[in-house]
Amino acid sequence: MKLSLNKNRKEGHEHLYCDYFADNCVYGSKDFKRRFLLSRNVFLRIVNALESRYEFFQLRYDVRGRRGFTTLHKCAANIRLMAMGESPDTMDDYMRMSERTATESLYTLSRVVVETFGDVYLRKPSLHDFQELYVAHEERHRFLGIIGSIYYTH
Incomplete structure (x- = not known):
């Protein structure tokens, strides 16, 4: 029991x-x-x-x-x-x-x-989502080109 x-x-x-x-x-x-x-x-x-x-x-x-x-x-x-x-x-x-x-x-x-x-x-991100992410990332980190880079996916 x-x-x-x-x-x-x-x-x-x-x-x-x-x-x-x-x-x-x-x-x-x-x-x-x-x-x-x-x-x-x-x-x-x-x-x-x-x-x-x-x-x-x-x-x-x-x-x-x-x-x-x-x-x-x-x-x-x-x-x-x-x-x-x-x-x-x-x-x-x-x-x-x-x-x-x-x-x-x-x-x-x-x-x-x-x-x-x-x-x-x-859901899959739209073009508008990517544009917002890109702008937010640029404002925060001050450099471009991270979205889509395999080195920054983790």
């Missing part, structure tokens, strides 16, 4: 919120970007879009009345998995999420992000 551990999901969520999202959070926006490889604003846009469209990403309670994971919690765990290339079982300590739950929500997150944002962000 397998015992169900009380991982205290609520405490895990509160810890995550205080570290990255509270008004006086422990880690700033630079730390967030380094750990999740995207800005906090983009992250929150993803969280809000998924929460409003998919029941899986809404806070629910199981038949025993135990609280599930919040949208913020699921997205943070899985974006961190993707960003850092970690294994799903590493989410147990800090995020209080089992390997099975992390794997299931990683699969779901990947699928619904493509469904939700694919038409806008996962």
Whole structure:
């Protein structure tokens, strides 16, 4: 018989919120970007879009009345998995999420992000997109010719 551990999901969520999202959070926006490889604003846009469209990403309670994971919690765990290339079982300590739950929500997150944002962000760039990228790159780096260069694709 397998015992169900009380991982205290609520405490895990509160810890995550205080570290990255509270008004006086422990880690700033630079730390967030380094750990999740995207800005906090983009992250929150993803969280809000998924929460409003998919029941899986809404806070629910199981038949025993135990609280599930919040949208913020699921997205943070899985974006961190993707960003850092970690294994799903590493989410147990800090995020209080089992390997099975992390794997299931990683699969779901990947699928619904493509469904939700694919038409806008996962398309072939247009000529206009390239022109905007070219201008932005020139303004930031002060030299031309990087777009399309094999040496600068990583």
